[in-house]
Each structure stands twice: as C-alpha cells, then as structure tokens.
Amino acid sequence: MLRVRCLRGGSRGAEAAHLIGAMLGRAVTGWVQRALQSTSSAAAAQAQHAVEEEHVTEPVHQECPVCSYNEWDPLEEVIVGRAENAHVPPFTVEVKANTYEKYWPFYQKYGGQRFPADHLKKAVAEIEEMCNILRHEGVIVKRPEPIDWSVEYKTPDFTSSGMYAAMPRDILLVVGNEIIEAPMAWRARFFEYRAYRPLIKEYFRKGAKWTTAPKPTMADELYDQDYPIRTVEDRHKLAAIGKFVTTEHEPCFDAADFIRAGTDLFVQRSQVTNYMGIEWMRRHLAPAYKIHIISFKDPNPMHIDATFNIIGPGLVLSNPDRPCRQIDMFKKAGWTVVKPPMPLIPDDHPLWMSSKWLSMNVLMLDEKRVMVDANETTIQKMFENLGIKTIKVNIRHANSLGGGFHCWTTDVRRRGTLQSYFH
Numbered sequence: 001m002l003r004v005r006c007l008r009g010g011s012r013g014a015e016a017a018h019l020i021g022a023m024l025g026r027a028v029t030g031w032v033q034r035a036l037q038s039t040s041s042a043a044a045a046q047a048q049h050a051v052e053e054e055h056v057t058e059p060v061h062q063e064c065p066v067c068s069y070n071e072w073d074p075l076e077e078v079i080v081g082r083a084e085n086a087h088v089p090p091f092t093v094e095v096k097a098n099t100y101e102k103y104w105p106f107y108q109k110y111g112g113q114r115f116p117a118d119h120l121k122k123a124v125a126e127i128e129e130m131c132n133i134l135r136h137e138g139v140i141v142k143r144p145e146p147i148d149w150s151v152e153y154k155t156p157d158f159t160s161s162g163m164y165a166a167m168p169r170d171i172l173l174v175v176g177n178e179i180i181e182a183p184m185a186w187r188a189r190f191f192e193y194r195a196y197r198p199l200i201k202e203y204f205r206k207g208a209k210w211t212t213a214p215k216p217t218m219a220d221e222l223y224d225q226d227y228p229i230r231t232v233e234d235r236h237k238l239a240a241i242g243k244f245v246t247t248e249h250e251p252c253f254d255a256a257d258f259i260r261a262g263t264d265l266f267v268q269r270s271q272v273t274n275y276m277g278i279e280w281m282r283r284h285l286a287p288a289y290k291i292h293i294i295s296f297k298d299p300n301p302m303h304i305d306a307t308f309n310i311i312g313p314g315l316v317l318s319n320p321d322r323p324c325r326q327i328d329m330f331k332k333a334g335w336t337v338v339k340p341p342m343p344l345i346p347d348d349h350p351l352w353m354s355s356k357w358l359s360m361n362v363l364m365l366d367e368k369r370v371m372v373d374a375n376e377t378t379i380q381k382m383f384e385n386l387g388i389k390t391i392k393v394n395i396r397h398a399n400s401l402g403g404g405f406h407c408w409t410t411d412v413r414r415r416g417t418l419q420s421y422f423h
Helices: 013-037 042-057 101-110 117-136 197-205 232-240 275-285 327-332 356-360 377-385
Strands: 075-080 140-142 152-154 159-161 172-175 178-181 209-212 258-261 264-267 290-293 308-312 315-318 336-338 363-366 369-373 389-393 409-414
Touching (some): 075 117, 117 140, 117 369, 117 389, 258 308, 264 275, 275 290, 327 336, 377 389
Parallel strands (some): 178 209, 264 290, 315 336, 369 389
Antiparallel strands (some): 152 159, 308 315, 363 369
C-alpha cells in the first residue's frame, strides 16, 4: 500500500499536499512504465493494471510514531539509554568545567577508560529493571545500539575517545513529530549520535521529521582554555557574569538544556549550550514555537532538568539551591512553583557527573503518575500531596553516570496535542 507522510505535529498542509501529490504522481508513472513493458499476455497486463490501480487509489494514512509536545502527556513510547561499555571521558577543559573538584582525581586516573566494572554492572541491572517497569506501565521501550566507546577517533581539530549512550535526553529533542539531533559540546560525545541512528532512521521511514543541528568543529576556539575554575566561588562569579567554558565560536547545545511546555520551550545558557546554539534553535522552530532564555543561581549550569523540571500544565519543580532568576514571570502567568525537598542521597555515594538534585530529575508517565527514586521518600511524599502516584525505581548506581530518570530517557510519543500553557 502507498504510505504517505504523517500530517500531525505541525506539518504544513500545503507541504503535505505537495508531498502526497508527488508520491501519487510517481506511483502512476511507475504503473505506466510497467504496463508498457508487460507484453506476455493481455490477461497478465489486465491483472497488473488492477493491482497498480489499487496502489494509486487507496493510500494508507499512517500515524506518526513520533509526537511529543511537553513533559507530562500520557507516555506511549520512550528511548532508554545504555550503561554498557560506558567510558570516563578524557579530562579535557570542557569536562573539568562541568565536574566537581573532589572528583578531578577520578577523571585524571580513569579518563579514557571504562567506568569501574562492578559499579557499571549494577547500573546496567538497574536500567534493565527500569525498562521492565516502564513496559509494565504500558510504555513501549526502545534502546540505542551497543557501541565500543574505547575507540579513539581524530578529526582535523582534535583527538578523543568516546563516552556512552546512557543519556538520550542530552542528544535527542522531540518537538511535535520532529526529532532534533543536538550537536553536543563535549569532544568525547562527538560521535554519540551513531548509537541512535538505527532508531532515528526507523522513525524517519515511518513519517517522522529528522533534523541534525550543525555539527561543531569543536576546535580549541570553542573553549576558553584558561577558564578559571579553582573553587565553587569562582564558578558562581563567572556564571553570574555570563562567562562559561564554551565560547560563541560556533553553535553548540545539548538537548537537555531545553525543557518543553507546548508552544513554549525554556532554555538556559550553560557550560554546554551557547547563545549561538540557542539562536539556531529559535530560528529553526519559529514561528510555531517560542524559545525563552532563563537563568539560575548555579555555579555549574549543565542541563536544566535537575534545576527546573516542568511536570504538568503550569506546574514546575524549581530547585531551591539553584533559584530561577525569572521565577516571577512564571508566577505572573499563573504557574504553580513547587520547591522539592532536600535530596536524601548520602554524601559518600559517588556522583561523578551530577549533583544530588537528581532526586527531582523525574519522568512523568502522565499528569498523575511519576517515575521517582525509590530511596527518596521525602519527594515521594511531595508528589503524593500533589495527587500524583509515584512509580518507585532504584537507579542509584546509574545516577553516578550523570543522570536521573529524565536524563536516561527521551520520550518519543506522548498522547496529546499542541497547546499553549504560558501567557
């Protein structure tokens, strides 16, 4: 049967009509050519004519497998990352600027090597159980391809080895029926897209839009090689004046610095997302979507979803340790701002690539169900008081690799429509 591009998720009617017309035209042309070539018998030609006529006149409108406008509509399909073969990134300037000083000896010792084997084994088991629970909740789960991240690669501008495909939220942003591949900002993540390409090609063949943002060269000019980060106080001062390790040499961004609320997306300028990257996204998504830049009192901004996590229409978790400087505009718009309780994760648990605030890095299965850390009893109570059922899962060892439930996933399809929630 003839398959046509899905029309949901903001596709323009004229564009869709043009595409359908072109496809029908090609189908008719193909039939004419085959009919002229068929000389074996009149009966065979007549049968072929009937079959081809059916192909032309009965197109099948296939529903797009990719469609997500916000962080809370009912979740139907999700990509979950892989911890297998995860490697510690080489200790370059952009990695140093995004990690805490107490872990620098770890990076100096293990950079370019596999994460500790026993820890990694436990993380893999936790994510497998998370996938099982998602399936039990009625969600289709897809996974990236296993990759050998130890392979060293070289471009004209740098040499590095890889890292992992653990955090699809960092690299893939779904807006409507479009998958946007983020360019990334760490050299160790330059080729991370390769793990997701088989999935993205599958979605594209079934009708999704697929956009790859301009890939940065990641030349030395993209990074402030003398970025002065000796103490947390240094970082606070630098972030307050808008100085980060990434420069404006070329566009760069991680998808996880954006968070969606229908026609409005919110983004922070961070160590991995620069203003050129934000402007590329603004122009790419205009006029259907509006990009708002917000900022936080954060000494180490990298990825927005453990600082500002939108969990429902007009409902947001705002980190009390990293307050939003523009919070009044959300209150004026009638939003409810909830400050989550302090995390319970112990001080001695290794968090090589993240803060304790992964406790608020939750995944909404719908407006009334949330996937939350099984150990974080205080935030569970907070959700219950909001009338939201908690789906409790333990991913403490997986947390060490740099993410909570939101980071470990990219929602491919949520059952909902494009709406405006911010006025």
